Structures are given as structure tokens and as C-alpha cells.
Amino acid sequence: MKIHRIYSAKSDDESGYVLSSVLIVGVLLTSFLMSLFVIIIAVQNSALKRLNKKKIDLACQSAIQTIISEDRSAPFITETLSFKFDSITVETNCLQKGLFQEILVTGKYEGDSSQVIYMLGGKQPEPFSNALIQSRGNLRSTVAGNTFINGDILATSKKFSVGRITGLGRTTMPFYKGTITSQDSIPSKLLIDSSYNSLYDFESHHSKITTSQEYFLLNEPNYSNRDKEVNEINTYELELDGKIYSEEYSPVFRILVKGIAKINEATSSNIDLEIFSDSTVTIEGNVSLENCIIVSKDEVYINKNSSFRNVQFFSKKGITIDGCEFLYPSIISVNGELNESTRDTSNLIITNSIINGMLLLTSNVIGLDANKSKISVDKKSLVHGMIYSENNLELHGTLNGTAYTYNTYYYKKPTEYLNWLVNISIDRSKLDKNFLLPLGFKQNIKMKILGAEWLH
Incomplete structure (x- = not known):
């Protein structure tokens, strides 16, 4: 039988490699198709995650808009609220942040999530559309010097007479551009006491503190190396020094101080910081602070060439500011108390400074001679925003905004001029x-977004 050779092992015969080449091409093609399939799946998953993220972000925004649109009798929201938008669950943790509202919004859907912190303030309601509001009853006001008001005036009387003070020029009439409206009664207190009194209840802010220390130095090393699970400190003396910065979001760092607190010269910080002090707080020169709340039961002293942004300072005894700049939004508030044995001399003194925000002076008793508290703004200062005083306002500088006060005040030794509009x-x-x-005014102020920070 003749046997035919069907395979040759000669090195120059390539017919035996045909099947192997086909297999290689097949494997490469299969690998390519599998890779393409994986890429398509990854792209689809990525697109789906982006779509889910967008849906969650929109749900978070819808939740905050729902909160803003609702009418509420209380000035602040403190409860946890839950919402549902097309199978997306949104929870909000609401708390009072100084005199603003902070809301942490968390949205979740199919394993994805978004989280954003909103800060809310209040829209400008009546009567803050006026340039000047004087709430003292049966007002008899006198105008002198270089006084001019561009805007409307609301008072308990339309009677504004022209007076003279030695050394001052005579007022050019009319001294205003707008209208004067009178009401028989204008509330002397618009700010709800509890809105700021709660800030001085220090222990309620520090429920987790179990130990105290004699002295705490807050600087970059101590802040960076702290126990991240501990964001509250109880100390008898506090000192801030150097640059304390954080590029990432961190929970608020709270410090309760039994004694004095001092922020050293040239200190700068942007961390979310809250300081509650039983004693005086001194901020030395060339300091730069952002995202800070300071509450003192004593006095606060703020020295030259310091700058601030998104800060809120509160004091029961008085705040003195010299040669500083406050960027919007900023709140500076003195909350004085008058008792049977002492006068109220809790003053808010502004010299050679620029304030973009709110100056507030409150008192537990209004209209008594023993109440000597005042807001004083010197002629070298500029305020862009609102001045609210439940007692005296001594305004020499320029105000771009609104002044709401019980009395206007001017002093030229040895004479006090009450309810004179001078210069x-x-x-x-x-x-x-x-x-x-x-927030915290008695009017039902509509909330509006002041700022937002997306965490993820």
C-alpha cells in the first residue's frame, strides 16, 4: 500500500504553521473584543455613576430649596429632616451656626452618595429697606453738621429740626433723599433674645468633653497631630500661634476656655474654629482669621492690621476694633446686660476699620438712663451692611446700608447730644x-443660601 506523506518537517516548509497562525489571530481578536467589552462596561458604569451623582446632587439641592421655601415661626432649624426624591434618600442635619443656619445635606442612591454643607442667611425684609430707622417713641430729632442720608427714613415722628453745634457747619436742607415715614410705635427690639443667649450656654456646646487641661497651644503641629476623633478641648488658658491651615474639610474644632484666650501676632487660620471663653479674648496685630466664631463673657480686643472673613464675634462686656478689615459675611455683636447694681456700658467701638457685614448691640433693658451702651463708628471707618442698636448709635463714619437704632448719639465735651443726627x-x-x-429676628425672614461647600 502506497502511503502518501501529508506532513513535511523540513525547515523551509511553512505549511505546518497555518493552524497556529489562525489560533494566534483568534486569540488576539478575542482578547481585543474582551478588552473592548470591558471598556464599554466601564464607560457605561462610569456614565451611570455620573448620572447617579448628578441625580443625587439635584436631590440635595431640591432638599435645601424645600427647606428654604417653607414658612417657619422659629428663627433656626435644629431638627433632622428627611426627604425622598425618586428613590433618592436625602437627610439634613440642621444646626445654629452663630446667627446663621448651617445644614449638612447627605444624599444616597444605589451605593452612591453626595454630601454638601449649606450656610443660610436671611433676605432683607421690611423695615430694612430704609436707610435709617429710629425706634424711640415720641421722637424729637435734630439735624446738625454735614449730615446727608440717601434713602428713606422710618421714625415715630416726622419732626426733624435743624440745630447748631459750635464748630460745625449748618446742615443743608433737605438732609435726605427719599421719604420720611412715621409710625406711632416701632419695635425697639427685633432680635430674639434666645437667638444669641444660647451661644453663651457653653456647656451645651461641649457635651463630649470629659477632661480639662491648664494650657493649650493651638498651632499647626498640635492641630495636625491631634486625635482626629477628639474635636473638643477644655482648657484654662488658650493661645493660638502661627499658621493653622487645612485644605480638606474637617469637623468644627471647639475650645472651651475658663481663663484668657490670646491669638498671637501674625497668626493665620482657615480651620472651622469655635472659641468659647469665660474671660477676655485678645487678638493681636496682623492676624488673619477665616471661618471662626468667638464667644466671650468678657471683653474682646482686636488690634491693628488684622483681617477677617466669615467670622462671628460675640461679647457680653464689649468689643473694641482698631485698624482692621472684616470681609463679608461677618457678624460683630455685643450683648449687654443691665442689672440693679451696675450700668450697662457694653460698647462696640470701631476705629479706622472697614466692616463688611453686621454690627449688633442688644440689651436686656431698653430706654433707661443707666443704659449707656452704644455702637461707635469713627469718621475713618466704613461700614457696608447693617448696624442694629437697641440703645445708642454714635455714627461718624460712612454707612453703605441700613441703621436701625433706638437713639442716635453725639458727644462733644462736655455735652451729650441725644437723638441728634450730626455729620x-x-x-x-x-x-x-x-x-x-x-437670622434670629422676630420677622419671618426668608432664608437664602449664603454659601455651599461640596464635600464629595
């Missing part, structure tokens, strides 16, 4: 329409 300059038209007020 007052107010321009309501220069206040930005998007300027937001603090």
Missing part, C-alpha cells in the same frame, strides 16, 4: 441687593 452719612442705595442678614 451722619448713610447711603442705602450702595448696599448689595444680595446682602443677607443674620
Whole structure:
């Protein structure tokens, strides 16, 4: 039988490699198709995650808009609220942040999530559309010097007479551009006491503190190396020094101080910081602070060439500011108390400074001679925003915005001039329409977003 050779092993015969080449091409093609399939799946998953993320972000925004649109009798929201938007669960953790509202919004859907912190302020309601509001009953006001008010005036009387003070020029009439409206009664207190009194209840802010220390130095090493699970410190003396910065979000760092607190010269910080002190707080020169709340049961002293942004300072005894700049939004508030044995001399003194925000002076008793508290703004200072005083306002500098006060006040040794408008300059038209007020007023103020920080 003749046997035919079907395979040759000669090295120059390539017919035996045909099947192997086909297999290689097949494997490569299969690998390519599998890789393409994996890429397509990954792209689809990525697109789906982006779509889910967008849906969650929109749900978070819808939740905050729902909160803003609702009418509420209380000035602040403190409860946890839950929402459902097309199978997306949104929870909000609401708390009072000084005199603003902070809301942490968390949205979850199919394993994806978004988280954002909103800060809310209040829209400008009536009567803050006026340039000047004087709430003292049966007002008899006198105008002197270089006084001019660009905007409307609301008072308990339309009677503004022209007076003279030695050394001052005579007021050019009319001294205002707008209208004067009178009401028989104007509330002397618009700010709800509990809105700021709760800030002085220090223990309620420090429920987790179990130990105390004699002295705490807050600087970059101590902040960076701290126990991240511990965001509250109880100390008898506090000192801030150097640069304390954080590029990432961190929970608020709270410090309860039994004694004095001092922020050293040239210190700068942007961390979310809250300081509650039983004693005085001193901020030395060339300091730069952002995202900070300071509450003192004593006095606060703020020295030259310091700058601040998104800060809120509160004091029961008085705040003195010299040669500083406060960027919007900022709140500076003195909350004085008058008792049977002492006068109220809790003053808010502004010299050679620029304030973009709110100056507030409150008192537990209004209209008594023993109440000597006042807001004083010297002629070298500029305020862009709102001044609210439940007692005296001594305004020498320029105000671009609104002044709401019980009395206007002027002093030229040895004479006090009560409810004299002397060298007052107010321009309501220069206040930005998007300027937001603090919350806590008796009026049902509509909330509006002051700022937002997306965490993830």
C-alpha cells in the first residue's frame, strides 16, 4: 500500500504553521473584543455613576430649596429632616451656626452618595429697606453738621429740626433723599433674645468633653497631630500661634476656655474654629482669621492690621476694633446686660476699620438712663451692611446700608447730644441687593443660601 506523506518537517516548509497562525489571530481578536467589552462596561458604569451623582446632587439641592421655601415661626432649624426624591434618600442635619443656619445635606442612591454643607442667611425684609430707622417713641430729632442720608427714613415722628453745634457747619436742607415715614410705635427690639443667649450656654456646646487641661497651644503641629476623633478641648488658658491651615474639610474644632484666650501676632487660620471663653479674648496685630466664631463673657480686643472673613464675634462686656478689615459675611455683636447694681456700658467701638457685614448691640433693658451702651463708628471707618442698636448709635463714619437704632448719639465735651443726627452719612442705595442678614429676628425672614461647600 502506497502511503502518501501529508506532513513535511523540513525547515523551509511553512505549511505546518497555518493552524497556529489562525489560533494566534483568534486569540488576539478575542482578547481585543474582551478588552473592548470591558471598556464599554466601564464607560457605561462610569456614565451611570455620573448620572447617579448628578441625580443625587439635584436631590440635595431640591432638599435645601424645600427647606428654604417653607414658612417657619422659629428663627433656626435644629431638627433632622428627611426627604425622598425618586428613590433618592436625602437627610439634613440642621444646626445654629452663630446667627446663621448651617445644614449638612447627605444624599444616597444605589451605593452612591453626595454630601454638601449649606450656610443660610436671611433676605432683607421690611423695615430694612430704609436707610435709617429710629425706634424711640415720641421722637424729637435734630439735624446738625454735614449730615446727608440717601434713602428713606422710618421714625415715630416726622419732626426733624435743624440745630447748631459750635464748630460745625449748618446742615443743608433737605438732609435726605427719599421719604420720611412715621409710625406711632416701632419695635425697639427685633432680635430674639434666645437667638444669641444660647451661644453663651457653653456647656451645651461641649457635651463630649470629659477632661480639662491648664494650657493649650493651638498651632499647626498640635492641630495636625491631634486625635482626629477628639474635636473638643477644655482648657484654662488658650493661645493660638502661627499658621493653622487645612485644605480638606474637617469637623468644627471647639475650645472651651475658663481663663484668657490670646491669638498671637501674625497668626493665620482657615480651620472651622469655635472659641468659647469665660474671660477676655485678645487678638493681636496682623492676624488673619477665616471661618471662626468667638464667644466671650468678657471683653474682646482686636488690634491693628488684622483681617477677617466669615467670622462671628460675640461679647457680653464689649468689643473694641482698631485698624482692621472684616470681609463679608461677618457678624460683630455685643450683648449687654443691665442689672440693679451696675450700668450697662457694653460698647462696640470701631476705629479706622472697614466692616463688611453686621454690627449688633442688644440689651436686656431698653430706654433707661443707666443704659449707656452704644455702637461707635469713627469718621475713618466704613461700614457696608447693617448696624442694629437697641440703645445708642454714635455714627461718624460712612454707612453703605441700613441703621436701625433706638437713639442716635453725639458727644462733644462736655455735652451729650441725644437723638441728634450730626455729620451722619448713610447711603442705602450702595448696599448689595444680595446682602443677607443674620437670622434670629422676630420677622419671618426668608432664608437664602449664603454659601455651599461640596464635600464629595
